[in-house]
Amino acid sequence: xxxxxxxxxxxxxxxxxxxxxxxxxxxxxxxxxxxxxxxxxxxxxxxxxxxxxxxxxxxxxxxxxxxxxxxxxxxxxxxxxxxxxxxxxxxxxxxxxxxxxxxxxxxxxxxxxxxxxxxxxxxxxxxxxxxxxxxxxxxxxxxxxxxxxxxxxxxxxxxxxxxxxxxxxxxxxxxxxxxxxxxxxxxxxxxxxxxxxxxxxxxxxxxxxxxxxxxxxxxxxxxxxxxxxxxxxxxxxxxxxxxxxxxxxxxxxxxxxxxxxxxxxxxxxxxxxxxxxxxxxxxxxxxxxxxxxxxxxxxxxxxxxxxxxxxxxxxxxxxxxxxxxxxxxxxxxxxxxxxxxxxxxxxxxxxxxxxxxxxxxxxxxxxxxxxxxxxxxxxxxxxxxxxxxxxxxxxxxxxxxxxx
Numbered sequence: 001x002x003x004x005x006x007x008x009x010x011x012x013x014x015x016x017x018x019x020x021x022x023x024x025x026x027x028x029x030x031x032x033x034x035x036x037x038x039x040x041x042x043x044x045x046x047x048x049x050x051x052x053x054x055x056x057x058x059x060x061x062x063x064x065x066x067x068x069x070x071x072x073x074x075x076x077x078x079x080x081x082x083x084x085x086x087x088x089x090x091x092x093x094x095x096x097x098x099x100x101x102x103x104x105x106x107x108x109x110x111x112x113x114x115x116x117x118x119x120x121x122x123x124x125x126x127x128x129x130x131x132x133x134x135x136x137x138x139x140x141x142x143x144x145x146x147x148x149x150x151x152x153x154x155x156x157x158x159x160x161x162x163x164x165x166x167x168x169x170x171x172x173x174x175x176x177x178x179x180x181x182x183x184x185x186x187x188x189x190x191x192x193x194x195x196x197x198x199x200x201x202x203x204x205x206x207x208x209x210x211x212x213x214x215x216x217x218x219x220x221x222x223x224x225x226x227x228x229x230x231x232x233x234x235x236x237x238x239x240x241x242x243x244x245x246x247x248x249x250x251x252x253x254x255x256x257x258x259x260x261x262x263x264x265x266x267x268x269x270x271x272x273x274x275x276x277x278x279x280x281x282x283x284x285x286x287x288x289x290x291x292x293x294x295x296x297x298x299x300x301x302x303x304x305x306x307x308x309x310x311x312x313x314x315x316x317x318x319x320x321x322x323x324x325x326x327x328x329x330x331x332x333x334x335x336x337x338x339x340x341x342x343x344x345x346x347x348x349x350x351x352x353x354x355x356x357x358x359x360x361x362x363x364x365x366x367x368x369x370x371x372x373x374x375x376x377x378x379x380x381x382x383x384x385x386x387x388x389x390x391x392x393x394x395x396x397x398x399x400x401x402x403x404x
């Protein structure tokens with residue numbers, strides 16, 4: 001059936017993030033199902049140059065930032081929600097959607113629920129991560145603080161009020177059901193990858209390799225943002241033990257982020273400055289060349305609520321390229337990686353276990369082709385966007401049918 005879906009988003013393309021890439025894939029596949037999609041971004045999309053914009057063939061309605069919002073905790077958030085609610089009511093009146101599809105954080109869900117109730121439009125809420133857990137990782141609150149508890153309560157309220165809840169993985173689904181939300185009301189739309197956008201890995205560019213001082217080295221690498229939860233500190237701590245066994249080993253860190261200075265200092269302190277290569281951020285078009293330099297990708301995430309509950313995109317992208325990977329056994333990784341089949345898992349937070357896992361994987365060169373193939377096949381079979389997004393259809397059709 002033809003359907004008009006109005007999406008309520010935190011931010012969108014042209015900004016680049018895992019959030020915007022997932023959104024773009026969802027919109028593309030929903031349109032392939034014959035649905036019309038409309039898109040409103042919150043005041044937190046700060047890159048807007050006009051009140052409406054076209055980006056990559058998608059039309060976005062932007063929401064202006066509230067007038068100088070107070071910096072008191074809670075006041076700024078209330079101002080953001082009010083502003084979004086006003087803009088959403090305007091857009092909904094103009095485009096007359098059959099359904100409102102609100103995406104994380106809860107600051108998007110509350111305005112959508114209010115507008116939906118007023119206009120008699122069903123609202124679904126898609127949880128990609130819990131806002132309170134992201135805030136803990138960024139250091140703006142602590143688990144169990146007043147702000148944390150209030151946000152959690154607001155989140156649970158939104159989950160109860162929504163006509164249906166979607167989320168990105170089983171870890172988050174379990175957490176939502178544990179809050180008293182009926183299991184039948186929660187559907188997983190798994191993160192996926194555009195399989196066509198990823199070619200199985202090519203040969204290393206030897207000129208680039210020697211320019212980075214990696215000629216003749218075995219390279220363990222990480223490509224992405226340097227957040228504390230990624231556990232890159234653990235990788236550096238594991239390096240001295242690895243170098244004793246494999247003196248030709250080097251670590252390549254491509255990207256940047258909040259932990260960059262701390263990691264550079266750690267490499268100095270461990271006397272490893274010449275064994276760890278920091279490239280800084282590289283242009284999106286160049287990333288593939290850096291992937292091709294890496295023998296084993298490392299995802300040593302620390303165990304915390306965020307990493308135990310949420311599945312990351314990076315390992316999926318690595319598998320799509322037929323890469324070899326070592327990852328900590330946090331819940332988000334266990335949901336994606338089968339140990340010894342599509343990758344190598346080690347005990348989270350354990351330096352010796354990480355060093356042993358990398359050493360074992362490097363020693364089992366005869367298993368590499370099978371690991372690469374199994375990873376690629378898993379993504380093709382279970383983690384493609386068409387299969388993920390098809391899961392919305394029965395729910396949307398039921399809700400819109402009820403309304404009709």
